[in-house]
Amino acid sequence: MSHPYDREVAPVIPYLPRVDVADVDGTRAGLAAAASAAPSFEPGPGVRIEARTAPGLDGAPPVDVYVVTPTAPADGPRPALVWLHGGGFVIGDAAESLPFLCRAAQEAGTVGVSVQYRLAPETAFPGAFDDARAALAWVATEAGELGVDAGRIAVGGQSAGGALAAGLALHDRDTGARRVAFQLLDIPVVDDRIDTESMRDYPDALLWHRRNAELSWAGYLAGAPATPYAAPGRATDLRGLPPAFITVNQFDPLRDEGLEYARRLAHADVPTEVHMYAGTFHGSSGVAVSAAVSQRQNSDLCAALARAVTAIAEEAHA
Template sequence: MDPELEAFIPLFPRADLTDPVTERKNLAALAASIPPPDTSGMQIEDRLVPAEVDVPVRIYRPRDARGAIVWMHGGGWVMGDLETEHPWAARLAESSGAVVVSVGYRLAPENPFPAALDDCYAVLGWAVEHAEELGADPGRVAVGGHSAGGGLAAGIALRARDEQGPPICFQLLNQPGLDDRQETWSARTFTDTPWMNRDKVTAAWRHYLGSAPASPYAAPARADDLSGLPPAYIASAELCPSRDEDIEYALRLLRAGVSVELHQWAGTFHGSQAILSVEVSQRQIAELAAVLRRALAG
């Protein structure tokens, strides 16, 4: 493990999702402790996107934006909201120059699959339809997210392809949760890693899927055909249960003819980029923004 990261391990909360309500409060407290981002160079607006159930979004508009990204927060489909994602969504907008539409999708277990996916897909359609109003090119709308949010982004990319839905120019998938089966080496081996371990992954999938069988839209690694999907950037963390499924998904995209940039971050663990004072975290965050800026430049 990266020595700088290792020093912070005692400060991280125990990896647990058995009590979603308590864990939501813990994540909110953790997010509130992060230094606030600089938002002086952008406009920020909260909106409700009309859908079967209206979806709250927070829109970050930097000056001279050319493209936009529909951005899904992490939290195992169980935790997180617009407030906990604010430090990351604002930093992504400021550093990339993209309009960021942060999605406050419904959470499990109260709202199991496909609630979150439906919310994110509705926001994607709205963002493409209203791109010019947002200050973005309708042909330059990407999807992305951290962890569970990355899995949601991959899921709506599959759905948009299958349904000939809104055009997506790029997928920005940071440590995405893609496979409920947990059969990879990393999923079977990393049983006691910081922040995310096998038990927590198991609980997250159980809450998210509820009684529904896992489909490719819920667990994109289950998709038989990955051809025709947008180009992608996939980042994995070395000491993360989801590492191998992320790498395998990138390889399968490549074999299907999809252009992919894959970065396996040595010495990191799931979510460790939240430790902003560490050099490798700074590089991770900067790279996400640089990749998005390049992807939306056309």
């Protein structure tokens, strides 16, 4: 199926990696080989990256994280962003988010925490969600040691990571913990029902298509019913959630569930901003990095995060 892709995005299409959830092992191996052949990521000046470990919850294994910290002097504790990578719950790793978190550290002044959560199908829900909860709890508990302002912790994620982040915000509200101050949801997965117009319109979309979505949810849920913490689109009450910034790609099967979640947040009086990027496909900002539309998408995410943490600080001192 051909669509009017952005002219700077289109040239990468013939070189896209194979992502087939029906062959998880093969897809993981192919992506790992591609990553090893690419130049290693160098963070550049202005940031420091540390590998750390957060305690698991209730006897679960420890959770590996990367902590990205700006090196410039700060007037006080910094805001934090707990970030969950994409990959349909079955592929991906915390290291792939480091370029974005380094940019966020430089542009928004945040301490970024990239979470290496357990993947399906080896570990079904709530394994990944519990790892995300553990990382959030660790950041809040160790805020002083991390140089973090516990009142300015954002959660965010890309694609399946968006489901984990939105689920964290729901759980944080429901338990009364109130540790999450902002949600940054980049092309999020939020609904296991796979029944939107965009899912029907783009069944064979680039990188992520309907069959991948079906198989990823099957692996993640492992036959269990979906709760709102697994699939936030199923939540019946979105009132009282922290403000949200949501991005969607135009030619993406996941587009409409992101738009619908933004609409429902707005209807629940949650301050919400949503951006759709013309001519893009799922994950195009990560593979067509130099395209102007990709630069806008990533810049908008960092700018929204910077605005949010600044507004929270100003409100606290008002």
